[in-house]
Amino acid sequence: MNHSAGRVLAFDSGIGGLGVVRALRDTLPSDTHIDYLADNALFPYGEQDDARLIARIIALLDAQIARLQPDVVLIACNTASTIALDPLRARFGTPFVGCVPPVRWAARVSRSRVFGVLATRGTARRPYLRALQEAYASDCEMIVHGARALADLAERAFLGQRIEDAAILDELAHLFSAPSGERIDTVGLGCTHYTFLAEAFARLSPPDVAWLDPALPVAQQVRRVLEDRPPAKRAMRAEEMCLTAPPPDREALDRAVNRLGYERVAILDGAVSAS
Incomplete structure (x- = not known):
């Protein structure tokens, strides 16, 4: 079992995955770093074409995995999990945990x-x-x-x-x-x-x-993956919460995510075009 600080990248089409982040905060060691990426430029995913979504998710996560080097990626979105988990696991060596209907x-x-x-x-x-x-x-x-x-x-x-x-x-x-x-x-x-x-x-x-x-069972699965991973060999950078487009109410979102430990919300530079 590995007790060194781990890093999780949580991904969703919007802020719904923050419910799973809340469960992660309650489940994982306090020194775990949890980054969050919301592709709100294309929210909601449930209304989008599958092929378009798969290509977009892979492109977004390709850049963030390279930059953040997470120990595990949590796809905190049922739609993304049902269509993209297999392509993501085939593309990347990083472990993935998904959310599917219970x-x-x-x-x-x-x-x-x-x-x-x-x-x-x-x-x-x-x-x-x-x-x-x-x-x-x-x-x-x-x-x-x-x-x-x-x-x-x-x-x-x-x-x-x-x-x-x-x-x-x-x-x-x-x-x-x-x-x-x-x-x-x-x-x-x-x-x-x-x-x-x-x-x-x-x-x-x-x-x-x-x-x-399923938020808590998913968080528990992330914990099991972290416990079984090899020790981290990288310097830890501060946690990040990023969006792919400006939110409608930035002030309200900043207040809400502060309760989950995020000091600020950033807009991802060079995000994949939503067109």
Whole structure:
């Protein structure tokens, strides 16, 4: 087991992956450096073409891995994980940890054998999600809702803005009003952004529904990778949080990320064109 300070590069299309960063802060040794890169210039990823996303993710991470030399890269985005993990692992020698919808976990927890997955539209439509069901939950009915609005609402919630219950109830209705939806007893979060709406989900959903947020299990997997890695042979630079485009409310974002240990937000120079 290696106890020297490690370095993690966390990547997401927006600020949703900061929910996983919060879990990393609680899980990893305090001297771990956690860099964060948000490709907000192309947010949300769930609405983009797969080939375009794969090329863009590889290009962005190529530059950052070379510069930061992380011990592990965390793809803190379900959409990016479902389409790009294999190409990334083939391209780079650095270990990668991804985030995928917690289908296996939901199958273990559900007593009714009917569970829901709340995801982005991109994750919901990709074959990867059904492949997870076939592999780990073939005896369950899986009801999926690909929500376009929730990622935006989650980013607003992270910044401390008030979110109307009606907006969340409208999305939850797609799960619980679907055929067999009344039997859902477990819902897995299939987008890292949704961490910031978890309290509202639990409060507004039917009673006794278990909500599964994979942030902590993912953080624990990152810890295992760090513990097994060779000792670092580099000088440690300060942590960085970078975006690929200016945020709509820089002041609010600076305040919010300060709570997670980032002193400032930088805009990545020479980021890959979003066009």
